[in-house]
Amino acid sequence: MAIKKRTTKKFKLSEWLFKGFLWVYAFISLYPLVWMVLYSFKNNEEIFVSNPYGLPKIFRFENYVNAWSQYNVPQYFINSLMVAVATVFLTIVLSMMFAYATSRMKWRGRNFVRTYVAIGMFIPVQAVLIPVTKMVQTLGLTGSHWALIVPYTAFNLSFATLIFYGFFVGLPIELEEAACIDGANIFQTFFKVIVPTVTPAIATLSIFTFLNSWNEFILANVLVLDQNLKTLPLGILFFQGQFTTDWGAMGATMVIASLPTVLVYTLFSNQVEKAITVSGAVKG
Numbered sequence: 001m002a003i004k005k006r007t008t009k010k011f012k013l014s015e016w017l018f019k020g021f022l023w024v025y026a027f028i029s030l031y032p033l034v035w036m037v038l039y040s041f042k043n044n045e046e047i048f049v050s051n052p053y054g055l056p057k058i059f060r061f062e063n064y065v066n067a068w069s070q071y072n073v074p075q076y077f078i079n080s081l082m083v084a085v086a087t088v089f090l091t092i093v094l095s096m097m098f099a100y101a102t103s104r105m106k107w108r109g110r111n112f113v114r115t116y117v118a119i120g121m122f123i124p125v126q127a128v129l130i131p132v133t134k135m136v137q138t139l140g141l142t143g144s145h146w147a148l149i150v151p152y153t154a155f156n157l158s159f160a161t162l163i164f165y166g167f168f169v170g171l172p173i174e175l176e177e178a179a180c181i182d183g184a185n186i187f188q189t190f191f192k193v194i195v196p197t198v199t200p201a202i203a204t205l206s207i208f209t210f211l212n213s214w215n216e217f218i219l220a221n222v223l224v225l226d227q228n229l230k231t232l233p234l235g236i237l238f239f240q241g242q243f244t245t246d247w248g249a250m251g252a253t254m255v256i257a258s259l260p261t262v263l264v265y266t267l268f269s270n271q272v273e274k275a276i277t278v279s280g281a282v283k284g
């Protein structure tokens with residue numbers, strides 16, 4: 001009995017220590033976000049002199065009004081949303097079809113092609129800025145959202161195909177055999193049988209692809225020249241350069257820019273958990 005009590009006490013102590021560590025880690029992770037939200041409701045005097053870390057003395061909602069109405073934030077927001085959504089759609093569709101062709105079909109050279117595409121993960125953006133710029137100009141994409149959508153899709157394809165390939169390889173061949181017996185062709189088998197089984201990968205890659213394209217700055221800074229096509233990261237940069245005195249509105253702009261990523265992560269993370277549970281139940 002004494003041994004059991006000691007074991008129980010040690011277990012409870014380690015559990016409480018682990019929970020305490022998680023709470024500390026959560027506080028450290030969330031504090032910058034909370035500070036940014038509080039910062040967006042202050043004026044310059046509070047931000048830099050009297051109250052940089054505390055609650056705002058007066059919640060200045062006019063910072064959000066100014067950011068939204070005076071500094072072209074709606075246009076930047078719409079541009080970022082259009083580019084991110086289009087990139088997610090193209091990346092998921094193209095990578096899923098490519099991974100299916102290289103993992104479930106037998107044809108000469110499939111391993112070489114898969115390896116060739118996977119190598120793209122190890123190429124830094126800075127190394128291909130000039131070739132990508134030349135390609136965008138040659139294709140006539142300059143001056144449109146496609147100038148960002150096409151490169152963003154290309155850079156996300158390598159990682160996405162690798163993830164889908166791992167999912168497809170683990171699927172039993174009996175799924176396709178049963179569909180073939182029922183009279184389904186290759187497209188019906190893919191979209192109605194195979195795609196529903198990889199919903200965890202689709203949800204996970206949607207999160208990463210959306211975040212990557214929403215927050216990307218280097219390519220956007222080089223490829224986008226039209227003021228009306230600038231995304232939020234670029235908008236924040238030029239906002240800071242032109243209006244260095246209105247730091248409250250700058251904070252409001254950063255909150256507006258961060259809100260979609262937080263919402264997407266929250267919504268899709270729940271879907272990933274549900275999809276994994278359903279997938280495990282089906283396999284079991």
